Amino acid sequence: MTQVNMTVNGKAASGDVEGRTLLAQFLRDSQGLTGTHVGCDTSQCGACVVHVDGKAVKSCTMLALEADGAEVSTIEGQANADGSLNVIQQAFQDHHGLQCGFCTPGMVMSAAALLKDNPKPTETEVRDYLEGNICRCTGYHNIVKAILAASGQDVSAIAAE
Amino acid sequence: MYNFDFVKPATVDEAVKALADDEAQALGGGQTLIPTLKQRLASPSKLVSLTGIAEMKGVSKQGDTVVIGGGTTHRTVAEEAASAYPGLADLAGRIGDPAVRNRGTIGGSLANNDPSACYPAAALGSGATIVTNSREIAADDYFQGMFTTALEEGEIITEVRFPIPKKSAYAKIAQPASRFPLVAVFVAQYADGVRVAVTGASNNGVFRWSEAEAALSGNFAADALDGLTVASDDMIGDLHGTAAYRAHLVGVMAKRAVAAAS
Numbered sequence: 001m002t003q004v005n006m007t008v009n010g011k012a013a014s015g016d017v018e019g020r021t022l023l024a025q026f027l028r029d030s031q032g033l034t035g036t037h038v039g040c041d042t043s044q045c046g047a048c049v050v051h052v053d054g055k056a057v058k059s060c061t062m063l064a065l066e067a068d069g070a071e072v073s074t075i076e077g078q079a080n081a082d083g084s085l086n087v088i089q090q091a092f093q094d095h096h097g098l099q100c101g102f103c104t105p106g107m108v109m110s111a112a113a114l115l116k117d118n119p120k121p122t123e124t125e126v127r128d129y130l131e132g133n134i135c136r137c138t139g140y141h142n143i144v145k146a147i148l149a150a151s152g153q154d155v156s157a158i159a160a161e
Numbered sequence: 162m163y164n165f166d167f168v169k170p171a172t173v174d175e176a177v178k179a180l181a182d183d184e185a186q187a188l189g190g191g192q193t194l195i196p197t198l199k200q201r202l203a204s205p206s207k208l209v210s211l212t213g214i215a216e217m218k219g220v221s222k223q224g225d226t227v228v229i230g231g232g233t234t235h236r237t238v239a240e241e242a243a244s245a246y247p248g249l250a251d252l253a254g255r256i257g258d259p260a261v262r263n264r265g266t267i268g269g270s271l272a273n274n275d276p277s278a279c280y281p282a283a284a285l286g287s288g289a290t291i292v293t294n295s296r297e298i299a300a301d302d303y304f305q306g307m308f309t310t311a312l313e314e315g316e317i318i319t320e321v322r323f324p325i326p327k328k329s330a331y332a333k334i335a336q337p338a339s340r341f342p343l344v345a346v347f348v349a350q351y352a353d354g355v356r357v358a359v360t361g362a363s364n365n366g367v368f369r370w371s372e373a374e375a376a377l378s379g380n381f382a383a384d385a386l387d388g389l390t391v392a393s394d395d396m397i398g399d400l401h402g403t404a405a406y407r408a409h410l411v412g413v414m415a416k417r418a419v420a421a422a423s
Contacts, residue, residue: 002167019167019208020198042196044339046260055236055263061195062264063188065167066212113259131340132258 004068008033009077017064023057024048026064027074035075035105039134046133049106049113050074056113058132075105078112088112088150095155097146099137106133111147120151123158162198169210173217173319177294179209180315187211187317189269190234192261211268217319220245225325231268231292231318238267247423248329248349252283255333257340268318274366276307276397277341281367282331283323286347286358290322307366326351328381332417334410336361336401343402344410346370348418354378357415362407364395373415383416 001016008031015030027033027050036059039047043061050059051073078086085093088111098104107130114121114129121129126144135143149155170176180187186205188194190212197203211217217232220241227246229238239254239262256262256270256279270280271291284291284300291298293316303311312318326349333345342361349356355377357370376385391411396404 019165020162022195041199043192043261046258049260056260057263058260061192063167063191063195063208063210065169066191066210068169110259129259132260 002065004064006067006070006072008072009074013072019063019065021064022060023050023052023062023064023067023072024059026067027059027072033074033076037102037105039102039106044132044134045103046106046110046130047103049109049133051109051113054116056110073109075108078108088115088147091146091150092143095142095146095149097139097143099135099139103133103135103137107135107143111150114147115151120153121148123148162195163201163204165198165205166207167210168207169213171213171215173214173294173317176209176211176214176317177315179207180317182207183314185209185315187272187315189232189266189272190264191269192257192265193269193273193275211266211317217268217317222325223322227323227325229267229321229323231271231320232266233268235262235265235267235270246323246325246329248326248331248347249283249287249323252279252331252347255279255331267321271303271321272310272312272318274304274308274310275341276363276366277336277339277343277361278367279331279333279342279345279360282342282345282347282358282360284321284358285367285369286349286356287323287326287329288351288356289324291318292320292322293318301369304367307364309366324351328422330418330421330423332414332421333361334414338401344407344414346411346414346418348377348415348422350377350381350422355381357418359391359411359415362391362396362411364397370411370415377419381419381422383420386412386416386419 005014037047039045048060184206188208188210217230222245235253235256243250289300329349336343344361347358357373360367393404393408396407398404
């Protein structure tokens with residue numbers, strides 16, 4: 001076992017891990033941050049997306065030891081300081097951007113990464129960016145709508161299909 | 162996944178020493194290797210991460226060449242090579258998905274040489290030079306069949322040098338589930354001729370389509386490829402597409418790449 005130290009959602013986090021311990025396992029099992037979901041475990045579905053040093057990564061396909069010293073953000077760190085939903089989370093609620101909710105943590109984290117780089121994406125850019133996030137409920141339309149709304153764009157013209 | 166020791170050296174020299182152990186395996190961004198370890202298709206006793214080696218990261222333009230560190234992520238190439246070599250940056254920016262591009266590296270992709278990976282097409286299609294800790298290897302000598310390269314055990318790709326073409330483009334039709342190329346073609350026009358590299362199609366991995374190169378070197382236009390076909394004998398056939406379909410797509414993708422080249 002090796003000690004790993006990182007910052008998770010602004011707080012110091014450490015634990016003893018094996019070489020093979022995945023970042024997703026460290027967050028869920030060692031830190032109790034079970035908002036990060038493991039869906040496919042083959043880096044296809046994106047339910048496990050977190051930010052490492054500001055960049056979206058699939059935490060099921062990164063070793064915990066690779067994140068030693070990194071700043072990690074998870075879905076648990078997304079809400080506003082007063083506990084209210086942030087803009088993206090609120091838009092997912094307002095636009096019914098989730099059905100079963102399993103993919104939602106990854107969708108929100110990917111959306112946050114997209115809007116950081118591209119504050120006013122087009123619908124096509126949103127859909128392209130979500131290539132690595134799979135929703136088994138196939139609720140993509142309202143997810144895309146929520147992300148566009150979170151970017152401050154008028155989504156009233158986008159029909160609910 | 163079986164357990165392993167994990168080391169993260171800070172220099173190429175330290176990494177080479179760590180990889181001298183027979184049971185050691187280099188780890189780039191891990192976007193292929195970690196899934197492979199999960200499936201127990203590999204079981205190294207030690208992983209040597211290359212992600213902490215600063216000297217292996219970055220994109221720079223040196224004269225007529227773009228030099229990319231072996232540990233540079235696809236995202237960084239997409240962003241930082243865009244002005245010097247737009248065709249290469251476009252290819253890098255369409256590998257996998259955004260989260261994969263934030264981890265996956267050019268050195269990892271070329272060392273793995275997946276027969277459906279994107280980067281081998283750019284390296285072979287550009288006549289790139291693969292630079293390792295011990296030597297320089299021309300792309301024409303480097304790719305030696307599916308998952309097979311000229312790399313020796315423990316050899317590390319430290320940088321890749323791409324001659325900048327006059328025009329280039331990458332045309333890809335994605336396999337709908339994996340998003341790897343079903344077939345993709347990289348075309349690059351240089352002063353001394355055109356190179357055409359095909360990935361995703363052949364059982365032997367990436368290859369140059371020499372008849373298309375000859376036709377395009379005379380006339381760099383999509384219709385110069387009219388009537389040219391590749392044999393389907395060595396093409397991959399699976400549930401996503403037959404060998405004959407892939408052979409047909411080689412021609413279609415090559416034409417699209419030429420039409421899009423800039």
